[in-house]
Amino acid sequence: MSDKIQPRGSDDTTFAQPLYTPIKRRSFFMYAGATAGATALVLAGCSDDNEDVAPNNGIPLGAGDVGVLNYAYALEQLEAAFYAQVKALTPVGGTGLAQIEKDYFNEVAAHEAIHRDFFKAAINRDAPGKILQNLTPNFTNIDFTKRLKSASDTRLGVLDAAKAFEDLGVAAYNGAGKLIKTPAYLVIAGQIVSVEARHAAYVRELVTPGSFASDDIVDRVSGLDKAMTPVDVIAAAQGFIMEKLDASTVGK
Amino acid sequence: MDFFKIIDQLSEVDADVLGRFDSRRAVFGSLGTAAKRSALAAAPLFLGALFQKAYAGTTATPVEVLQYALALELFEQDFYKKVQASAQYTTASAADKAAIDQIKRHEDAHATLLAGAIRGLGAVPVTGVTFKQAAFAGLVTFKTGPAATTQLGVAQLLEDTGVRAYKGRAGELLGTDLLTVALQIHSVEGRHAAKIRGMRGQRAWVNPADDLAAHPVYTSGVTAGSTPGAFGLVVPPYTAASPREDNTVQSNVPITTGLGTPYTAADAQASFDEFLQVAEVLDNSRAGIFIGA
Structure with missing residues (x-):
């Protein structure tokens, strides 16, 4: 994007102020005029990609709203790849998943694949040429033959990994919400994060009954779920992705 | 031009x-x-x-949004308080009781947090939003039997509606730290909804096979008897119904057919929760009919 919309900075804590100063907002509309498309509007909240960063920081997810979308796309790619492998499992007794669990995971696999494909379609539509590449998952630390890891296992079982991915996804969307500048994108993120929360609660109940919103994930005093920054989330997810990702400009 | x-x-x-x-x-x-x-x-x-x-008109202020959130939390808090005090609850399993207790604890925490934030912004928090005693008396069992006459059936409606209600106003907190707090509450409501659904033998996510799938909460917008203005809440103008839970089009993308890979309608519906506007949440077809003394 040629247009420069600056991050709102200190406005974040000043609720009564308009979201942007008038002059910035004017350039927002001027940009929309220059491209005469609805999609330009949804892009208008994005600042330039800072692609002149040091080369070894990894693949940049991008800045502004496109960065947030690519960030979500990266996480959904990871989740979708994981559940695709779960879906391919043959249910067996003992270490495998029960049939009802497998049936429900097949549905979760579809939800995550939909999220991934939706972001792909939305980014290609609203920010042509800016989409994050296809990522290569690295699941060597997951033992897909185990329902749950035992104390002696070094690798995660299927449910351990699913719980980690779902809780991380919830924290990621919760933390990314305020970085979003386009209301329509915020609505979409909100529509997805509650589904991730439903998944998280479901998986947690399988791991430990009664832990759907236990004190280790929902603060007992404030009653709040976790929220994490993109950099922290990518750091946590990086071990499951072959490509190194740079989330430092997401939302900026 | x-x-x-x-x-x-x-x-x-x-x-x-x-x-x-x-x-x-x-x-x-x-x-x-x-x-x-x-x-x-x-x-x-x-x-x-x-x-x-x-x-x-003027835009909603953060205080208006927080008051609305607080009203819903107080409403849920009172509902679970009534559940805990009921004879049905005493006969529930230890695991079910523990879940209700944990959910109630979160609603308490949310109400305290939101009231504090409202005071911090110089306003007086709403109070006295309760679940109608007469309606509660009609919930004759804890979880067995028709959804509409069970405590957990109504709990599912309330939690799913709560999830939708937070979504409906998130945009008014765009770019603020208050938004983060609202989202952190919102996802907890999502976890609650999933748990209640599990306790009832339903899927954790919205699904056409739900026993409540045909309920107005999932299938329609405002029907009649909207109760705007109660408790001093500001109800933004309502013009068009929010998408139903069986919606399969998101951001103009038809999820079942528009993504390259075909997906079932059920999966398309379940992969996105929908939002609700204030007038719809407070309408008698949804939470409105349960709000009162």
Whole structure:
């Protein structure tokens, strides 16, 4: 994007102020005029990609709203790849998943694949040429033959990994919400994060009954779920992705 | 006509004109649609509507949004308080009781947190939002039997509605730290909804096979008897029904057919929760009918 919309900075804590100063907002509309498309509007909240960063920081997810979308796309790619492998499992007794669990995971696999494909379609539509590449998952630390890891296992079982991915996804969307500048994108993120929360609660109940919103994930005093920054989330997810990702400009 | 010149001229006279547009989020949707159609002929009409909307009212303040959230939390809190005090609860399993206790603890925490935030912004928190005693008396069992007469059946409606209600106002907190807090509450409501659904033997996510799938909560917008203004809540103008839970189109993308890979309607519905506007949440077809003494 040629247009420069600056991050709102200190406005974040000043609720009564308009979201942007008038002059910035004017350039927002001027940009929309220059491209005469609805999609330009949804892009208008994005600042330039800072692609002149040091080369070894990894693949940049991008800045502004496109960065947030690519960030979500990266996480959904990871989740979708994981559940695709779960879906391919043959249910067996003992270490495998029960049939009802497998049936429900097949549905979760579809939800995550939909999220991934939706972001792909939305980014290609609203920010042509800016989409994050296809990522290569690295699941060597997951033992897909185990329902749950035992104390002696070094690798995660299927449910351990699913719980980690779902809780991380919830924290990621919760933390990314305020970085979003386009209301329509915020609505979409909100529509997805509650589904991730439903998944998280479901998986947690399988791991430990009664832990759907236990004190280790929902603060007992404030009653709040976790929220994490993109950099922290990518750091946590990086071990499951072959490509190194740079989330430092997401939302900026 | 030069749309952008008009905007510029207006912004010279009224420096906040663009703020007014932004405060009316719905305008962005209309603008996008209109621009996409390239309907130049319709532009003057559309612009008239745009300006009318921009100046028609003031935007909701963060306090109004927080009061609304607090009212819903108080309502849920009172519901679970009534559950805990009921004979049905005493006969529930230890695991089910523990889940209700944990959910109630969160609703307490949310109410305390929101009331504190409202006081911090210099306003007086709403109080006295309760679950109607007569309606509660009709919930004859804890979880067995028809959903509409069980405590957990109604709990599912309340939690799913709560999830939708937070979504409906998140945009009014765009870019603020309050938004983060609202989202952190919102996902907890999602976890609650999933657990209640599990306790009832339903899927954790919205599904056409749900026993409540045909309930007005999932299938319609405002029906009748809206209760705006109760507890001093500000109800933003309501113009069109929010998408139903069986919606399969998101951001103009048909999820079942538009993503390259075909997906079932059930999966498309379940992969996105929908939002609800204030008037819909407070309507008698949803939470409104249960709110009262």
